[in-house]
Amino acid sequence: MVIVELQRVxxxxxxxxxxxxxxxxxSISIQEGEFVSLMGPSGTGKSTLLNxxxxxxRPDTGSIHVDGTEITKLTRAQLSDWRAANxxxxxxxxxxxxxxxxxxxxxxxxxxxxxxxxERRRRVELALEAxxxxxxxxxxxxxxxxxxxxxxxxxxxxxxxxxxxxxxEPTGSLDFETSLQxxxxxxxxxxxxxxxxxxxxxxxKVASIAGRRLVLDRGKLLESTLGxxx
Amino acid sequence: MIPYVLKTLWRHRTRTLLTLSGSAVAMFVYCFVxxxxxxxxxxxxxxxxxxxxxxxxxxxxxxxxxxxxENYARRILDxxxxxxxxxxxxxxxxxxxxxxxxxxxxxxxxxIHKSRPIRLIEGTWEEFQERRDAAIVGxxxxxxxxxxxxxxxxxxxxxxxxxxxxxxxxxxxxxLIYTNLPFLQNTRxxxxxxxxxxxxxxxxxxxxxxxxxxxxxxxxxxxxxxxxTRRKGAFxxxxxxxxxxxxxxxxxLGYACVGLVLSLVATxxxxxVQDRLKEYxxxxxxxxxxxxxxxxxxxxxxxxxxTGGILGTILAMSVLSFGGFALGAEGATIDFRPTIHLALxxxxxxxxxxxxxxxxxxxxxxxxxxxxxxxxx
Numbered sequence: 380m381v382i383v384e385l386q387r388v389x390x391x392x393x394x395x396x397x398x399x400x401x402x403x404x405x406s407i408s409i410q411e412g413e414f415v416s417l418m419g420p421s422g423t424g425k426s427t428l429l430n431x432x433x434x435x436x437r438p439d440t441g442s443i444h445v446d447g448t449e450i451t452k453l454t455r456a457q458l459s460d461w462r463a464a465n466x467x468x469x470x471x472x473x474x475x476x477x478x479x480x481x482x483x484x485x486x487x488x489x490x491x492x493x494x495x496x497x498e499r500r501r502r503v504e505l506a507l508e509a510x511x512x513x514x515x516x517x518x519x520x521x522x523x524x525x526x527x528x529x530x531x532x533x534x535x536x537x538x539x540x541x542x543x544x545x546x547x548e549p550t551g552s553l554d555f556e557t558s559l560q561x562x563x564x565x566x567x568x569x570x571x572x573x574x575x576x577x578x579x580x581x582x583x584k585v586a587s588i589a590g591r592r593l594v595l596d597r598g599k600l601l602e603s604t605l606g607x608x609x
Numbered sequence: 610m611i612p613y614v615l616k617t618l619w620r621h622r623t624r625t626l627l628t629l630s631g632s633a634v635a636m637f638v639y640c641f642v643x644x645x646x647x648x649x650x651x652x653x654x655x656x657x658x659x660x661x662x663x664x665x666x667x668x669x670x671x672x673x674x675x676x677x678x679e680n681y682a683r684r685i686l687d688x689x690x691x692x693x694x695x696x697x698x699x700x701x702x703x704x705x706x707x708x709x710x711x712x713x714x715x716x717x718x719x720x721i722h723k724s725r726p727i728r729l730i731e732g733t734w735e736e737f738q739e740r741r742d743a744a745i746v747g748x749x750x751x752x753x754x755x756x757x758x759x760x761x762x763x764x765x766x767x768x769x770x771x772x773x774x775x776x777x778x779x780x781x782x783x784x785l786i787y788t789n790l791p792f793l794q795n796t797r798x799x800x801x802x803x804x805x806x807x808x809x810x811x812x813x814x815x816x817x818x819x820x821x822x823x824x825x826x827x828x829x830x831x832x833x834x835x836x837x838t839r840r841k842g843a844f845x846x847x848x849x850x851x852x853x854x855x856x857x858x859x860x861x862l863g864y865a866c867v868g869l870v871l872s873l874v875a876t877x878x879x880x881x882v883q884d885r886l887k888e889y890x891x892x893x894x895x896x897x898x899x900x901x902x903x904x905x906x907x908x909x910x911x912x913x914x915x916t917g918g919i920l921g922t923i924l925a926m927s928v929l930s931f932g933g934f935a936l937g938a939e940g941a942t943i944d945f946r947p948t949i950h951l952a953l954x955x956x957x958x959x960x961x962x963x964x965x966x967x968x969x970x971x972x973x974x975x976x977x978x979x980x981x982x983x984x985x986x
Contacts, residue, residue, distance in 0.1 A: 435894055435979040456898045463896025470983070474891045478616035490610070491896045535895070 382542060382575050383409040383432060388441030390427055401427045402438070403598030409577065411542075414569040416578045416589035423595045425579040429545050432577060433466055434458040446542045463491035467536030467574075469546035473528040475520040481507065481531045482516040488539040506534040509572075510564060526557030530564065537568060543575040544568075550585050562588045610901075614908050621881065625913065628877040632917025632962075633924065635866040635873075636955050640925030642863040643951045645936065648781070648943040649856050652849075657726070657779045658842025662810035662822050667835040670848065671939045672699035672806045677834055679790075679805050684832075688824050690816025695720045698793040699806040701939070702764055706852055710937030711750065711764055713786045715793025715805075721745075724811055727782065732758040732773025741792050744769035747783035748776045749944055752933035762786075766797045781845075784935040784942035810838070848941040856943075867962055870914060874966035878910040882970040889974045890982035903975035910967025911960060918959025922952050 385407045391400035401424025409415050417425050430436035431443055434450045435458075443451050446465060453461060462468075467488075475484045485506050489499045507513045510530035520528055529549060536544050546565065550558035566588050569576050580586050594601045618625045652658065664685065666675035682694040698715035718738040721727070730748065737743045746756050751774045756762055760771045769788055777783050794801040810825070812818060822838035829836045839847065846853060882889070889902045926947040934945040 430980050433894065435983075456900065459893060459896050459898040459901075462894065466896075468894050470891070474887070474983075476613070476888060476891070478620045479613060483612065487892070488895050539896075 380411045381408045382411040382413075382446050383407070383577070384444040385428075385432070386442050386444075388428075388431060388438045388443060390424070390431065390436070390438050400598050402431070402595075404441070405595075405598070405600045406441075407593065407600055409543075409575060411575055412569070412573045413591060414566070414576045414578070414589045415591045415593060416580060416586035417593045417595060418580055418583065418586040419595035421581055424598060425581070425595055426547055428595065429547050429577065429579045432543075433468055433545055434462055460491075463488060463539065465542045467539065467541040467544035469529075469532050469536045469544065469549045471548040471551040473520070473525075473532045473552075475528055475531055475535075477520050480517050480519055481512060481523065481527075481534075484520070484531055485516075485534045485538050488535060492539055502538050502540075503534075506538040507531075509537065509568065510534045524557075525553055526560060529553060529557070529561055533561070533564060533568070537572065537574060541574070543577065546576065546578045548580055549578065550580070550582070558585070610905060611908070614905060614912060617881070617885075617909060618912065624877055624881070628873055628913050629917045629920065631873045632870045632914055632959065633921035635870045636918045636921030636959055637925045637928075639863045639866040639958065640922055640929070640947075640951055640955050641945070642859050642866070643954065644925075644929050644945040644947065645856055645943060646860055646863075647948060647951060648936075648945055649846075649849075649853065651779075651946075652781050652941070652943055653842040653846045655779070655842075658845070659840055660812050660818065661841040662812065662818060662825070662838050663841050663844040664808040664810060664825055664829075664836050664838045665806075665844065667826075667837045671704040672701055673704065675699075675806045676801065676804045677806070677808065677836065678832070679803050681829060681832065681836075682808055684828060685808055685810060685825055688821055688828065690813050690821045691810055691825075692813045692816075693720070693724055693811040695724060695809040695811070696790065696805040697807050697809055698790055698799070698801055698804075700767065700793055700796065700799065701937075703937075704939050706936065706938040708934065708936055709753065710784070710935065710942060711754075711786065712784065712937065712942060713744070713767060713769075713788055713793055715788045715790040717790055718787075721787050725782065726778035727775040728777075729773045729775050732771070734773070736772040737787075740770060740772060741789060742768065742770050743772035744786050744788045745773040745775050746771055747785045748774055749783040749933040749935055750786060752931065753935070767793075780944045780946050781935075781942050784937065784944055809841070845941040848939045849943065852936065852938055852943070867958055870917065870959070870962050871966050874910050874914050874917075874963060875969060877913065878906060878967050878970040879973075881909065882906055882974050886974070886977055886982045887985050889977060890979045893977075893979050894983065899975040903971040906971035906974045907964055907967040910970070911963030914959045914963030914966060915956070918956050918962075922955040922959075925955070926952055 388402055388405045390402040391398055419425050431438050485503045489502055507516050510533050512530050550561050568574055586592050666677055669675040679696045682696045685694045695716050700713040702711045722734055737745050758771050762769050818840050825838045826836050929945050929947040935942045
């Protein structure tokens with residue numbers, strides 16, 4: 380079943396006098412439970428595509444359907460509700476709220492769902508357990524290592540049981556060892572929880588953990604088979 | 610999300626504490642100015658102000674210059690609609706405006722007991738009635754001057770024995786000291802035997818105050834001293850006319866305080882929001898609606914203002930309760946009293962100010978471009 384479908388999406392923006400078109404008539408379909416990586420050199424529009432799928436940016440033309448909803452037609456408030464229920468977002472720089480503990484950061488998305496306090500607690504504990512950070516739940520972001528912060532970010536992205544998780548260079552700010560741990564974690568979550576994942580990276584090694592690899596080049600999307608060979 | 614707001618404020622505690630103290634001081638001043646205004650309103654409204662007449666010497670203002678024959682009381686009593694007349698000798702330590710004015714009212718103790726809405730909280734009426742130099746002291750004066758029953762209190766040429774401390778239903782009365790009339794008349798320097806400063810006229814229930822006032826003045830026009838009779842409220846407003854102008858002007862000070870809190874909290878909230886635009890972008894990416902981020906910012910600014918308002922109001926109410934402040938001139942006094950109405954209005958103003966102060970930063974946080982804000986380092 381197709382869960383994400385972009386049809387002839389174009390996005391351009393002005394930079395000084397120049398008009399840049401990072402996405403030019405791009406179409407793509409992602410199946411439910413699929414792990415897709417999107418790679419390409421810096422500035423090729425990988426993050427732009429991710430932001431469009433997340434509904435935090437809008438295309439100039441074309442349509443985006445996620446799980447049957449045409450998100451390009453939703454209002455800003457509707458998009459917020461849609462994200463709360465359907466999307467998990469993993470940032471490159473973790474972007475945890477510094478005044479909240481790991482537990483409270485993970486709990487944030489569940490506050491937007493109609494859940495009982497006990498169900499909320501259960502989900503947060505499960506998410507933290509899934510990323511191996513139950514023992515750090517009362518720690519503040521400043522008390523965590525970079526890798527642990529990213530794992531909290533991942534727990535926050537999966538806690539609401541989203542249909543799709545998008546990750547924007549999730550290992551970009553981590554050292555080699557920690558990066559490997561995070562890659563393994565993402566693979567495990569995709570397989571064990573059957574979460575559809577769209578991963579953006581400029582690193583071919585990181586991209587290769589995905590079942591399907593896409594390459595964005597000069598606004599056009601190309602399919603690569605390297606990921607499948609792995 | 611309340612923990613998030615509280616923790617955010619705690620994260621920048623120095624800034625938060627400075628803002629809180631600023632808004633607390635401003636709301637303290639707001640309450641103080643408000644209490645003066647309320648005191649003035651109480652002085653010129655209510656039963657005591659509207660159903661009691663004061664007969665004063667014509668074209669005189671300071672109590673020391675009004676000298677009416679004491680026996681005018683009998684003639685005034687003949688006017689229809691007059692229920693009772695109390696001859697009063699007034700002595701004040703200061704005819705000009707002062708924050709520590711001491712006003713003695715010399716009158717018949719029995720008349721005071723029967724006609725004034727006062728209640729002794731310490732001491733006895735018997736001692737006041739029997740001892741020539743006895744005085745009963747208003748609660749406000751007692752607190753301000755630290756006076757206690759049994760003490761001898763001396764000011765200028767007057768030295769009285771404190772026989773009691775009273776509270777009154779008319780708040781400004783608690784700034785008075787009542788003595789026996791003959792005692793005050795014979796005080797050195799006054800030489801007022803047979804004379805009084807004013808006659809206080811209590812009216813029958815159906816009497817028209819203005820008609821009675823003009824009849825009294827008309828009747829006494831042929832007497833040795835012409836009089837001017839007014840309702841007590843109008844008399845006091847006229848006596849304090851210079852202060853009334855000042856107080857009317859001072860209410861702008863109250864508005865200025867609100868403006869001060871507004872700009873202070875708006876600046877703090879704006880700085881705080883601009884520091885955290887990325888945080889709000891993250892919240893919106895997670896699924897928080899723009900309106901929810903707007904509410905978060907408004908909650909933050911309102912909490913700052915409201916907490917400062919509570920602190921300032923509590924401080925002001927305490928100072929007003931225990932300070933016994935009064936502003937007086939020419940024998941009339943305006944008391945500064947803490948009231949529920951004042952406290953509530955201060956708290957409501959602080960909430961409204963908080964909402965208003967947070968509006969611009971809240972709009973900024975809720976309408977930000979998520980993608981742009983996420984790109985910020």
